[in-house]
Amino acid sequence: MPDQHSHPTTLTVNGERHDLVLDPRVSVLDALRDRLGVTSVKKGCDHGQCGACTVIADGRRIVSCLALAVSYDGAEVTTAEGLGSVGALGALQEAFVDRDALQCGYCTPGQVCSAEAMLAEAEAGMPSHVTADVAALDPVRLSPEEVRERMSGNLCRCGAYPNIVDAILDVAGERGLA
Known part of the structure; x- marks a missing residue:
């Protein structure tokens, strides 16, 4: 249930729209992994130093552990799954x-x-x-x-x-x- 500090946020991940209600402190990484179950995005250092969490947001690469999901409201996010699939690799x-x-x-x-x-x-x-x-x-x-x-x-x-x-x-x- 949303509280007064939660924000409605829409992320289109690998072509699929997701309407979320998020605490403003939730990173893109945590929204992807914990809320949407996109586990290819890895939490390596959680400090923006290793790049394991890199995704593409609106055509630009970002380290998703440092990016706040509410700042990417409306963004098109591509993860490794969006670049290909089993049997049809990119x-x-x-x-x-x-x-x-x-x-x-x-x-x-x-x-x-x-x-x-x-x-x-x-x-x-x-x-x-x-x-x-x-x-x-x-x-x-x-x-x-x-x-x-x-x-x-x-x-x-x-x-x-x-x-x-x-x-x-x-x-x-x-x-x-x-």
């Missing part, structure tokens, strides 16, 4: 499997969401700190250095970084970004 998910870019798999949903949004950023011409020529950015050409810089907020405790970079570059090449 291009990045397939590349991660093909390149063996995971070991324990805990960070993988956040890595895949971050990579998907990162590819869109590069396609839109958004530079990074290592972009050599910020004047010629439509789209940014992704090198291993660009990918490592852009994915630096997503940690992998197993150390699968070389394969993660290779998987992302495979998809970037397919999209004409590498």
Whole structure:
């Protein structure tokens, strides 16, 4: 039952609309996991430092543990489930499997969401700190250095970084970004 401090909040998660009544302190992460049962979004550090909770909100990647759900009222949220499904993996998910870019798999949903949004950023011409020529950015050409810089907020405790970079570059090449 809502109280005076609860806020009606609508999140469209992987194409499905959810009307929620939330305490204003509830994070996007906790709304997804605890209220909606979307368990691919992982709670790693709960301090915005590891990237395990990365999702895409309105086309931009966010660390969902630090994002208040009420601030994303009306947002379109995409999790790893929204990028593909069992039997019909998305291009990045397939590349991660093909390149063996995971070991324990805990960070993988956040890595895949971050990579998907990162590819869109590069396609839109958004530079990074290592972009050599910020004047010629439509789209940014992704090198291993660009990918490592852009994915630096997503940690992998197993150390699968070389394969993660290779998987992302495979998809970037397919999209004409590498």
